[in-house]
Structures are given as C-alpha cells and as structure tokens.
Amino acid sequence: MKSIWALIQLEFRMEMRRKYALGGAFLYVLSTVFIIYASLQNFKELPWNALFWIVALFIAVNAVAKSFASEQDGTQLFLYQMASGVEVILAKMIYNTLLIFVLFTLALLAFMLFLAIPVMHYGLFMTAIVLGSFGLGIVLTFISSIANKTDSSAVFTAVLGFPVLLPILLSLIKLTQASFMLEAESVGNDIVILLAIDTILVGLILILFPLVWKD
Amino acid sequence: MIKNWWKYLAVVLILYCIVVGIMRPLNPGILQVTPISFQSGTTQELIIGTYNTNFEPQQSIDAFIKINDAYGIQNTKLEVLAPNELKATFDIPAKLPNILKRQGYSLILSADKVGSFARPNAVTIVQKDLDLDGAMAAWPSNDFGNFKRPEKLNFPFRAILYESLRNLFYHVPMWFGMTFLLMGSLGYAVRYLMTNKSSFDTISKSMIQIAVLYGILGCATGSIWARGTWGTWWTFQEIKLTVSAVTLLLYFAYFLLRSAIDDEAKRARISAVYNIISFVAAIFLLFVLPRMVESSLHPGNGGNPGFGGEDLDNTLRTVFYPAVIGWTLLGFWLAQLTYRTELLKDYFLEKYD
Structure with a gap:
C-alpha cells in the first residue's frame, strides 16, 4: 500500500517536472473546443455527444500514451528492483485514472463555456465521466505498456487501444445520451456492464502486467 | 480409433452440408x-x-x-x-x-x-x-383450421428469404467456427505464458489467422445475404455488423503488433498478453453488446441475437448442426496446416540461411 502511494507521488512529481505535457493537454482541450465553437453555431444533442467523446478519447490517448514511454531504461530498472509489477501497474492505473478524470472535467467545463450544454441529469453524466475515466485509464495504461515494447508506441497505443476500448465507449455514449433526456431512462444494465468490463480487465491486467514488464 | 478421425468427420459433414443443403427443396x-x-x-x-x-x-x-x-x-x-x-x-x-x-x-x-x-x-x-x-x-362457425402440414421434410418456405435460406449453413457456422478458434487460440496463449514453448505461440497465431479468415468469410456471406434480403451490402445501423467489424479490427491490430516486435520471445509474450485482453473485448463485443440493443435485423431480434423457435425448424436443424461442427473442425484443420507451414518455413530458413 505504502509503495503504491509512493509510486503515485513519483508519477505526480514526474508530471510536475514536465509541465509542458500537462499544459499541452489543457491547450489541446481548449483549442479543440474552440474549433468546434467556431465551425458549428447551433447543434443538437447527438453531435454534442459525439464531439465530446471524440475529444475525450483523444485527450485520454494523448495523456496516457507517454505513461511508459517517458521512462528511461534506468528508471525502469530502478522501479523493477524497488517494486513489484502489480504495484507499478496499480499506481499507474490510479494515477492515470485521476489524470483522465481531471482532463475530462476540464473538457466538460470548456464545453460548458463555449457551447450550450444539453445535459439534463448531471448526476448521470458525472457517473458516465467517472466510469469513463476509470475504464479508459486502466485500458490505456495497460495498452501503452504493451505499445511501449514496439518502436512507435504512440501509434500503437491508438491502434491497439481503440478496438479494446470500443465496448466501453459504446456503453458510455449510451449513458451520456440518456442524461440528455428529460425523462430518466433505465440505464442500470449499462452501468452494470461497464463495471463488469472494468472489473474483468483490472483482474486480467494485474495478472498479465508482470509478464509484460519483465524484460 | 482411426488416426485423424476428426478430419474425415469434417469432410463428411461439410459434404453433407453442401449436398443436402443445396439439394433438399423448399416447401411450397x-x-x-x-x-x-x-x-x-x-x-x-x-x-x-x-x-x-x-x-x-x-x-x-x-x-x-x-x-x-x-x-x-x-x-x-x-x-x-x-x-x-x-x-x-x-x-x-x-x-x-x-x-x-x-x-x-x-x-x-x-x-x-x-x-x-x-x-x-x-x-x-x-x-x-x-x-x-x-x-x-x-356466419356459420365452420370447422376451420384443420390443415395438414406439408408432407415432405423440406426446408421451410420463408417470405423474403426464399432460397437464400440455405446460406444459414455457411454464414452462421463461420461465426461459430471463429469463436471456437479464438477460444483455442486463447488456450494456447495461456499455455505459452505458462511454459514459454515457442510452438504454442505459433499454434496460437495460426488459429487467429484462420479465425480472422472465418470472420472475413462470415462478413462476406452475410453481406451477400443482406444484399438480397435487406437490400444493402452493409449497414452500421445493425449492431452485429458493427461489432463484428470491430472484432476483426482487434485481431488485425494483433498482427500489426506482432510485426512491430523483432525479438521472438518478446513478440510471443506480448502478443499472447494482447490476445488474452482482446479475447475479453471480443466476448463483450460479440455476445454482450448485441443483447443490449432494442432492435436488430438479425433473427431473434429485440435484445436476443440468438435464434430458435420459428427461425430454426427441425428440418433446418438436421443440416445446421452438422454444418456448425463440420466447419469448426475444418477451421482447426486449416489452423493445423498453417502451423505446419510455419514450421517448414522456419526449418528451411534455418537450413539455407
């Protein structure tokens, strides 16, 4: 537990040391939303939903793709000696989930600032954002660890990640769509499915990551 | 037990599926x-x-x-x-x-x-x-409703489908075969991770190759069928087409990942890990998401992508189940051949390189 906390702090400190990465993500959100604002004056819920998740997906991929790439061989070796694989991946998953959640919230604020927001049930929408950042965080963290074994890790994070993320994204899109409706739809099934996918993936990743990590 | 009995069984079942599936007429x-x-x-x-x-x-x-x-x-x-x-x-x-x-x-x-x-x-x-x-x-209440069923054991006559009903013996077994091959591949990926024997990795990869081939054939037969019955080659309105396309993408990414790693042991380990993760995603895509949507053009629509009852009657079953078993066995046979070709390639590369 203690080492996981230390690893999360390490991640955070690394992030702070490279402020340009985080700043880049913030600017990415703002410029995308501004382009949408400039090109579309008034639009309906469905395009809003589509654009929100496209922006969200790309922010998440950009933020997490460097998760393993930034570590030099020396850091890897040091971590390998100091902590177990399970601890490393848990710390990275928790950190990336939090990072993606912050970025998603920021994207939501930017959407609110520039574009009229059609959300009726904020509780449901925030549930979708929390579940989404959790799902995207764990999958992208693991996929980026796989992609890091290739020469072009950024490309492979997107290529390998997109089909694996699709079941999660489809359920998320349904959730946010339901949050636009005046009358609340029953979305219990979708939430259960999302939680099921996330749980199964976390379990598998904890088993599989040590195999990816040892080199 | 005859050696390779399952290959003979595959040939017999597929011949049965082709001959009986084509020859047996439809009911009037x-x-x-x-x-x-x-x-x-x-x-x-x-x-x-x-x-x-x-x-x-x-x-x-x-x-x-x-x-x-x-x-x-x-x-x-x-x-x-x-x-x-x-x-x-x-x-x-x-x-x-x-x-x-x-x-x-x-x-x-x-x-x-x-x-x-x-x-x-x-x-x-x-x-x-x-x-x-x-x-x-x-109106006199007549003794209405006393009809005999058609006498011969022919395939049912279905409006819209007509003779294209026989595609059932090719389109559906492809997806069954693909699922079984993916399961087999998953099994060998797990065995590779437990033993680090490189042959298990090659078997796992060969099975995915044939599974992807079956997936493409399933899409192709389905596309031809859709053209005749729904009036379109492909539609993203239909959830099953979307999820099968994404499942194929998942395994195309698998081959891309393999081609990007040069070191053999590393490639085998990483691709086995990706195989396991993508199998979970494939299960959700193929078997969970189609059950979540309200409408589907596939039979058994309205939340249940499976079929039964009206859509699959007993005369169809007599050919459909053998076809599923036959095509699945053929898939494993093809995977074995692919695996052996791979072994021969390695052998000759080592000998003449």
Missing part, C-alpha cells in the same frame, strides 16, 4: 396474390402465384381467406392455370366478423398430395360498414 409457398386489396361484399377472382408447386388440372385444391381462428372464407371456384398459378374465386360477404375497417388476412392453400401452406397478410379487405354482431350471427 405463395409468392404473390393479385389483386392485393379489395372491398367486402364483392365477388373476387384472385390470381395466386405459388412457388415449388406442381399443380395438375384435376387436383383437389382448396383456398381459404382466414379471417380469424374461427372464421374463414372458402373459395367457390378454383382453376389451375399453370403448375405454379391458380385462379380462385371468392364470394366475400358484406360484413366480416372483424371490428377493423381495413385489415390484411392470410391466404391458405390446401392441396392433396402436397399439404397446406399459407401467406400471412396476403390480401387486404376493406369493409364498407362495420357490424360485428350481425356478421357473427350470419
């Missing part, structure tokens, strides 16, 4: 009725075009317009125009025992030596004025 059915709509209280001559029938001029044939379970109108005259065309004359009473002004009714044909067959919503009868009680009093 009604293709079209003209005129399709008329008023009550008239005498109507209906030209009935049928399929897979061989009517003879002296054959005794009865035609009925089914109003509901208790009432039907029988023909007054019937003439055989051609082996697949009839002219039936009906006296339609002015008042029908039905509270709807305009409704489609089924047409039922019953012929000796053939059995009976029907077309739902074949004709629409418009009533001028409604009088349910008067109609009920005037």
